[in-house]
Amino acid sequence: MDKRAREKKKTELSSPTEKIRSEEKKAIRKKKTGVILAIILIYLVVVAAAAIIIDDRHIEIKLNGPEVDLAEVGQPYTDPGAEAFLTGNLFGRGPTELEVKTDSDVDVDVIGDYAVVYSSEILGKRAEIRRSVHVRDTTPPVITLEHEEGYLASWLVGYKEEGFSAYDSHDGDLTDRVVRTEADDTVYYTVTDSSGNETAVERKIEYGISEPMIRLEGGEELEVGAAFSFTDPGYEAIDESGNDLTAYVQVTGEVIPYELGTYGLDYTITNELGESATAHRTVTVVPQKKVETVFPEQKTIYLTFDDGPGPYTARLLDVLARYDAKATFFVTGNGRYYDEDYTDMIGRAYQEGHAIGVHTLTHDYAAVYASRDAFFRDFLAMEEIIYEQTGEYTKLFRFPGGSSNTISRNYCYGIMSSLAEYMTNMGYVYFDWNVDSGDALGGAKSSYEVANNVAAGCLENTVNVVLQHDIKGFSVDAVETILRWGRNNGYVFRALDESSYDAHHGINN
Numbered sequence: 044m045d046k047r048a049r050e051k052k053k054t055e056l057s058s059p060t061e062k063i064r065s066e067e068k069k070a071i072r073k074k075k076t077g078v079i080l081a082i083i084l085i086y087l088v089v090v091a092a093a094a095i096i097i098d099d100r101h102i103e104i105k106l107n108g109p110e111v112d113l114a115e116v117g118q119p120y121t122d123p124g125a126e127a128f129l130t131g132n133l134f135g136r137g138p139t140e141l142e143v144k145t146d147s148d149v150d151v152d153v154i155g156d157y158a159v160v161y162s163s164e165i166l167g168k169r170a171e172i173r174r175s176v177h178v179r180d181t182t183p184p185v186i187t188l189e190h191e192e193g194y195l196a197s198w199l200v201g202y203k204e205e206g207f208s209a210y211d212s213h214d215g216d217l218t219d220r221v222v223r224t225e226a227d228d229t230v231y232y233t234v235t236d237s238s239g240n241e242t243a244v245e246r247k248i249e250y251g252i253s254e255p256m257i258r259l260e261g262g263e264e265l266e267v268g269a270a271f272s273f274t275d276p277g278y279e280a281i282d283e284s285g286n287d288l289t290a291y292v293q294v295t296g297e298v299i300p301y302e303l304g305t306y307g308l309d310y311t312i313t314n315e316l317g318e319s320a321t322a323h324r325t326v327t328v329v330p331q332k333k334v335e336t337v338f339p340e341q342k343t344i345y346l347t348f349d350d351g352p353g354p355y356t357a358r359l360l361d362v363l364a365r366y367d368a369k370a371t372f373f374v375t376g377n378g379r380y381y382d383e384d385y386t387d388m389i390g391r392a393y394q395e396g397h398a399i400g401v402h403t404l405t406h407d408y409a410a411v412y413a414s415r416d417a418f419f420r421d422f423l424a425m426e427e428i429i430y431e432q433t434g435e436y437t438k439l440f441r442f443p444g445g446s447s448n449t450i451s452r453n454y455c456y457g458i459m460s461s462l463a464e465y466m467t468n469m470g471y472v473y474f475d476w477n478v479d480s481g482d483a484l485g486g487a488k489s490s491y492e493v494a495n496n497v498a499a500g501c502l503e504n505t506v507n508v509v510l511q512h513d514i515k516g517f518s519v520d521a522v523e524t525i526l527r528w529g530r531n532n533g534y535v536f537r538a539l540d541e542s543s544y545d546a547h548h549g550i551n552n
Contacts, residue, residue, distance in 0.1 A: 100131040102141060102163050102170035109172050111175045115182060117212045117502035120151050125172060127163035141165055149176045154213070154238065180238035184211035186221065188232070188246055195251030198282065199291065201316045202230065202248045211236040255280040255288045257310050257322035265324060269468040271423060273300035278310050280320065288312060298326045301419075301465050331470030334541040342534045343506050345543065346370040346522070347476065348513035349402055349441060352388035353381060354517040360392060362519075366526045368536035372513070373402035373441040373474075376425060389433035398538035399432075400439030400474070401425045411443055412451035412458055415465065438471050438541050445475045447548035459552040474539060476510035477546040482518035483510075490521035501534065508539070508546040 048190040108123030127141035141163045155178055162171035189206035196202040200445050202225065209217040214236045219233045261276030280288040296308040310322040348359065351374060363370055368395040372392050403418075404410050404425040411421045422440070430436050442459070444450055451458050466473060478500030481487035487496055493511070502505045509525075511518045529536060537543075 055475040074358045100129055100134075102165060103128050103130045103136065103171045104143065104161055104170050106161070106172060106174055108174075111177065113148050114149065114151055114176055114178045116151060116154050116178050116180045117182075118151060120178075122147065122159060123174075124172075125161040127161075127170070129165065129168075140520060147176075149178065151178055154178050154180055180211050180213045180236065180240065183242040184209050184214070184217050184236050185242040185245045186232050186234060186242050188244065196248045197252040198250060198254045198318075199252060199288070199312075199314045201225075201314060204230075207232055209242070211240075212341065213238065216323060232378050251284070252286050252288070253282045253284060254318070255282040255286070255320050257292060257312070257320055259310065259322055259324050261324075263322070263324050264327075266327045266329055267298075267300070268470060269303060269328050269465075270300045270331075271419060271469065273298040273326070273328075274427050275308070276320070280310075280312055298328065300328060301469055302466060303328050303330065330468040332405050333467070333470070334472070336544060337542040338506060338544060339535075339537070342532075344501055344525075344529050344534045344536050345506075345508045345539050346511065346536060347373060347400075347441070347474065347509060347539065348511050349373045350375055350406060351513040352385040352392075353514040354383070354385065355516050356392070356513050357384055357447065359519045359522060360388070360395060360397075362526070363397070364395060366523070366530075366536070368526055369396055369398070369538035370536065371398040371400060371439070371474075371539040373400040373439075374394055374429065375402045375406045376404040376428065386432065389429060393433040393435075393552070396538065397551055398439060398540060399437050400441060400539070401429065401437060402441050403443055404428070406443045408443060408448075408450050409454055412454040414455055415458065415461060418458070418462055420438050439539055440466070440471055440473050442473060443473070445548055446473060447475065447551050449551050452552045457552060459550050463550055472541050472543075472545060473547075474506045474508060475546045475548045476542075477504055478507045478509040480509060480511045480521070481517060482512050482515050488517065490517045490524065493518050493521035494524040494528065497521070498528050501529070501532075506544045507534075508544065 069306070103123050104127045106123070106125050106391045112123065114120040122145065124145070125143050127143045128139070129141065130138040144162050146162070147157070147159040147161060149159060156176060159174045159176055160171055161174070162169065186207060186209045189208075191205045194203075194205060196225065204223070207218070207221060207223075209221050211217050217234050217236060221232050224231045228248045228250070229249060229425045231243065232245070233241060233243045235241045257278060257280045259276070259278050265276065267273065275294070278289065278292060280292050282288060291312045293311050293313070294307065294308060295311065298306040299307065304327070306326045306328070308326060310324070311319050313319045346368070349368060351372060361455045374389055389399060401422055402425070405411060405421055411418050426436055442448065442462070446459060446463055448459065463473065478497060479485055480493045481496040482493050487493045497509055497511075500509070513519055526536065
């Protein structure tokens with residue numbers, strides 16, 4: 044019998060009691076199962092509650108970027124933001140990002156420290172976090188240099204500022220705070236804003252006229268002969284571009300041309316900034332080279348006539364021409380003697396081969412011997428008249444009263460000694476006389492006396508310098524007699540020159 048049949052037969056044979064017992068067993072088993080399930084459920088609830096407590100589920104907010112952020116004043120600030128999640132100790136971060144709210148008081152127009160607050164809420168839970176934002180100024184100001192088209196600086200007046208401006212993104216216009224300095228052909232501009240940011244720029248100065256070089260004609264060391272005046276050999280000031288700045292040169296220092304010695308001259312151009320271009324010249328005044336005296340081989344008479352020209356000078360020239368004799372005229376400004384002007388006689392005498400020398404303009408002792416400068420002025424005034432008449436200056440002269448006069452003591456003690464030295468150093472030759480005709484202070488009043496005085500004096504000398512005055516008619520009348528006598532006695536009549544015997548007297552002042 045198979046298993047199914049046996050089970051069927053067993054079932055048919057079971058009694059009702061057994062059926063009851065079977066049902067009771069089923070109920071007991073079912074009840075046990077319910078209890079077990081209840082216990083399991085309670086356990087699971089307890090476990091779940093314990094897990095929740097231990098997990099400590101909460102909101103976590105994480106900053107994107109640094110906790111302390113930096114922003115540039117005046118520039119937009121970009122908030123890096125934050126992220127929020129639920130997270131716990133057991134199960135970690137949840138998969139879903141929570142919504143984050145941002146509350147910021149950042150003002151990028153004002154330097155300072157600000158806060159950005161990030162917050163998130165869910166299921167009655169709330170969290171927040173802060174980020175500090177420091178708004179600062181690190182951007183330096185901007186300096187703008189202006190340029191005037193075609194402008195070039197000049198060393199003479201310096202650089203004329205073409206203009207500049209300074210602007211800062213935070214402080215605004217800072218032009219009035221620019222510090223400007225100038226050195227070594229460069230202009231430096233600096234400015235610092237309120238945050239300490241500094242900007243520096245520079246401008247190279249371009250010159251149209253640069254510092255000149257002063258060149259001295261004749262060199263830095265010059266030797267000149269003593270003279271009434273000193274004429275600078277010349278100088279020029281040229282810059283590297285060829286601009287001529289000579290007109291701006293100032294010459295300082297003094298050369299006393301009739302005083303022997305060494306002098307210094309400074310040539311300077313000073314610009315408006317106080318800078319100078321300079322050159323220095325040393326001038327040494329030395330005596331003029333003296334012409335060596337030549338004594339004639341023949342017996343010689345040098346007729347000299349003082350104080351003219353005058354009304355008798357033309358007649359004198361006629362006599363000299365007839366005898367082909369030459370003489371020397373020490374001339375003055377004849378206006379002091381006569382109303383009529385005889386100055387043209389100077390020119391005639393020169394043209395006819397006679398020598399012309401200075402006897403001063405005024406022949407006024409008080410005037411000419413008052414001082415060195417007074418003598419020079421009087422002397423030079425006569426020199427100019429001679430130049431006008433002859434076209435040449437003369438180096439011959441005779442002191443009023445001769446070099447041995449003592450009347451000059453009344454006006455300036457020692458002046459004759461100093462004048463003789465000055466004039467000799469300047470290359471002038473002064474002549475006294477060794478034969479006096481006596482027509483002035485010698486008492487002669489007639490041509491006969493004058494002629495006899497001259498003849499007597501000449502017999503004592505081989506070379507004779509004769510003193511006469513052509514402003515005295517009787518002295519002029521004696522000239523023809525003197526000429527005949529001289530020729531008959533072997534004398535020649537010559538005009539003085541720089542090499543002639545000077546017949547100097549001893550100086551008494």
